[in-house]
Amino acid sequence: MFKNPINLVFDQLTKQLNEPSWLQTKRQQALKNFQTLGLPTRKSELWKYTDVKRLERLEDVTDIAEGDEHFVFTINSELPKDTGMLNITEVDENSWIDLTFDKKDDKERVFVELNTVMLNSGFELTIPANSKLKLHIQYQQVTADWENIRTVIHVGESAQLDLTESYDYDCRINHVSIINAQNNSRLKLQSHKLLAKTAALIHYTKINCGENVAIEQCTSNNNAYLSHSIQDVDFKGEHSSFKTASINVVHNSCHIAENVQTNHVVGNCKSEVIKRSLATDKGQVALNAKAVVSVGADGSDVAQSLKNILLSDDAKIYSRPELEINTDDVIAAHGSTIGELDEMSLTYLRSRGIPKEQAKFMLIESFLQDANIFKAEDFLDRIEL
Amino acid sequence: MNKEKKMLKINNIHAQVGDNKILKGLNLEIKPGEVHAIMGPNGAGKSTLGNVLAGMDKVEVTEGSVDFLGKDLLDLEIEERAAEGIFLAFQYPVEIPGVNNMYFLRAALNAQRKYRGEPEINSSVFLKLVREKIKMMNMRDDLLRRPVNEGFSGGEKKRNEIFQMSILEPKLAILDETDSGLDIDALKIVADGVNQLRNQDRSFIVITHYQRLLDYIVPDFVHVLADGKIVRSGDKSLAIELEETGYGWLEDGLNK
Numbered sequence: 308m309f310k311n312p313i314n315l316v317f318d319q320l321t322k323q324l325n326e327p328s329w330l331q332t333k334r335q336q337a338l339k340n341f342q343t344l345g346l347p348t349r350k351s352e353l354w355k356y357t358d359v360k361r362l363e364r365l366e367d368v369t370d371i372a373e374g375d376e377h378f379v380f381t382i383n384s385e386l387p388k389d390t391g392m393l394n395i396t397e398v399d400e401n402s403w404i405d406l407t408f409d410k411k412d413d414k415e416r417v418f419v420e421l422n423t424v425m426l427n428s429g430f431e432l433t434i435p436a437n438s439k440l441k442l443h444i445q446y447q448q449v450t451a452d453w454e455n456i457r458t459v460i461h462v463g464e465s466a467q468l469d470l471t472e473s474y475d476y477d478c479r480i481n482h483v484s485i486i487n488a489q490n491n492s493r494l495k496l497q498s499h500k501l502l503a504k505t506a507a508l509i510h511y512t513k514i515n516c517g518e519n520v521a522i523e524q525c526t527s528n529n530n531a532y533l534s535h536s537i538q539d540v541d542f543k544g545e546h547s548s549f550k551t552a553s554i555n556v557v558h559n560s561c562h563i564a565e566n567v568q569t570n571h572v573v574g575n576c577k578s579e580v581i582k583r584s585l586a587t588d589k590g591q592v593a594l595n596a597k598a599v600v601s602v603g604a605d606g607s608d609v610a611q612s613l614k615n616i617l618l619s620d621d622a623k624i625y626s627r628p629e630l631e632i633n634t635d636d637v638i639a640a641h642g643s644t645i646g647e648l649d650e651m652s653l654t655y656l657r658s659r660g661i662p663k664e665q666a667k668f669m670l671i672e673s674f675l676q677d678a679n680i681f682k683a684e685d686f687l688d689r690i691e692l
Numbered sequence: 693m694n695k696e697k698k699m700l701k702i703n704n705i706h707a708q709v710g711d712n713k714i715l716k717g718l719n720l721e722i723k724p725g726e727v728h729a730i731m732g733p734n735g736a737g738k739s740t741l742g743n744v745l746a747g748m749d750k751v752e753v754t755e756g757s758v759d760f761l762g763k764d765l766l767d768l769e770i771e772e773r774a775a776e777g778i779f780l781a782f783q784y785p786v787e788i789p790g791v792n793n794m795y796f797l798r799a800a801l802n803a804q805r806k807y808r809g810e811p812e813i814n815s816s817v818f819l820k821l822v823r824e825k826i827k828m829m830n831m832r833d834d835l836l837r838r839p840v841n842e843g844f845s846g847g848e849k850k851r852n853e854i855f856q857m858s859i860l861e862p863k864l865a866i867l868d869e870t871d872s873g874l875d876i877d878a879l880k881i882v883a884d885g886v887n888q889l890r891n892q893d894r895s896f897i898v899i900t901h902y903q904r905l906l907d908y909i910v911p912d913f914v915h916v917l918a919d920g921k922i923v924r925s926g927d928k929s930l931a932i933e934l935e936e937t938g939y940g941w942l943e944d945g946l947n948k
């Protein structure tokens with residue numbers, strides 16, 4: 308990502324692209340921001356346990372599929388006629404969404420700037436009010452270098468979206484997702500980040516919830532040399548709920564960092580974060596779940612459940628649930644545990660004739676199933692356990 | 693009963709947990725088809741004996757040997773012992789959240805069958821087997837759909853142990869205070885479950901504090917385990933005697 312001086316990369320990129328000047332201006336501004344902010348360090352809360360230098364150590368992807376018909380993303384579903392879909396570099400200037408952050412947050416989210424600088428693919432999708440859409444999107448690695456993808460999805464009022472996203476096994480992707488869920492919409496979001504031990508994925512997600520919105524999200528993270536995600540969820544209308552569950556399973560020297568922040572700007576919304584993580588070998592998992600309840604956001608309900616199992620002495624898990632509550636009338640529950648597989652349970656299973664490895668597997672499976680909120684039968688099928 | 697064959701021969705077992713010496717030279721022989729009751733004061737080492745036989749990791753055997761149907765039992769892993777036919781109904785069954793009872797039991801049965809070189813049992817045959825046994829145990833079948841022992845009442849847990857036993861059909865079952873915490877009806881049901889499994893090839897070690905259970909499961913032998921050894925053996929009348937005298941006489945004997 309940093310092998311070439313960034314200005315040079317940028318010059319090359321903009322010369323090649325036949326794009327409107329406003330977008331070039333955005334890129335230049337983003338470049339300035341990126342240069343001012345610099346890369347996150349261990350002092351940045353959301354990068355405390357993640358070594359950014361891992362990105363430098365990545366080799367380019369060599370194993371790229373040949374052929375013209377390869378796109379950075381493919382949509383494996385039919386889009387209804389009235390669904391608006393634009394290539395991200397062809398959107399109208401007015402519909403471009405600038406992501407701006409508080410001073411204390413912007414350095415941690417600096418890869419959003421880099422994404423704008425290097426942006427090479429993505430889309431803006433508008434789902435009309437009262438409609439239903441089921442989508443499967445696959446993000447692919449088509450160049451030897453990083454893919455910088457930006458996706459924007461507007462879910463219209465009372466619309467329903469069932470979205471599954473997956474990523475190429477051995478990818479270098481910097482993905483920025485923006486989801487605007489308008490009043491009364493229902494979203495079911497699934498994400499499969501089942502990656503090679505050499506892969507890298509930097510993912511920033513912004514979710515805006517209108518009134519009476521219900522979002523359920525289930526993510527599986529498996530391996531990657533570095534998989535880092537930040538998710539900001541803003542409640543902007545009352546009576547909305549956001550439930551997110553994820554599993555994180557790492558082996559070898561893989562590193563997964565997952566950060567989710569729910570902002571209860573208005574009252575009477577519910578956020579629930581469930582994370583189940585498992586680390587073996589020298590694998591690392593760094594988790595942060597933060598709920599911020601603003602002054603006056605009464606009737607907020609926040610829950611965080613982070614449970615972690617270490618299967619080796621060298622594995623590391625950092626798990627941090629955090630509540631920042633600035634009002635009185637709030638229901639809050641949070642918990643974080645790090646442990647090993649329960650010896651008593653293991654012994655009990657074995658005492659009925661189940662071999663040790665199988666018994667361990669059964670306990671691991673049941674542990675991870677807590678996060679299977681959609682009750683998918685194939686929930687653990689492609690995961691290296 | 694097959695008088696010639698031996699099932700279990702425990703020879704001079706010494707066992708400890710940490711530095712705490714618990715079994716101190718225990719001997720016991722069991723033939724196929726026999727039911728042996730083991731009684732004795734709290735802390736005597738009864739559960740530890742069960743744990744030694746089942747292969748629990750925490751207990752360390754420092755001396756002695758155990759022969760089970762011609763095999764050196766102490767040489768086998770916990771799961772191997774189970775597949776060879778040892779079943780321990782725990783005094784305190786473990787709750788395993790997230791692992792479904794049926795799934796667990798089928799995995800156990802098939803693992804044992806695989807070990808013995810028998811074909812796996814398919815789900816419909818298994819279901820039939822389960823229905824039959826659950827009826828026999830008078831158990832609510834929603835317990836089967838729940839995670840193993842999770843939220844079960846004390847009595848339900850004990851019944852679940854016997855239910856598992858009836859599915860797994862062990863050669864030697866060790867029941868560790870399976871009667872404690874059971875109401876009178878449940879006690880009869882558990883005893884029926886055991887009696888239905890009694891045959892000339894299957895043996896039982898029944899650990900209990902109360903001779904009432906032995907009215908239902910009539911033992912061939914009753915042993916008193918105290919301070920890590922078997923100090924007295926007799927027939928069913930010994931249990932009745934103990935009910936009247938308690939264990940005070942032990943103190944006198946041990947102090948001599």
Ligand SMILES: Nc1ncnc2c1ncn2[C@@H]1O[C@H](COP(=O)(O)OP(=O)(O)OP(=O)(O)O)[C@@H](O)[C@H]1O
Pocket residue numbers: 709712714732733734735736737738739740741750783
């Ligand atoms: N894991 C352990 N750690 C320490 N001490 C132990 C452990 N297991 C057993 N012991 C000790 O060994 C002794 C025998 O225990 P055991 O459970 O075998 O007794 P028991 O005869 O089954 O008693 P009860 O009738 O109360 O069930 C007791 O003093 C007990 O405290």
Ligand SMILES: [Mg+2]
Pocket residue numbers: 738739740783868869
């Ligand atoms: Mg005991």
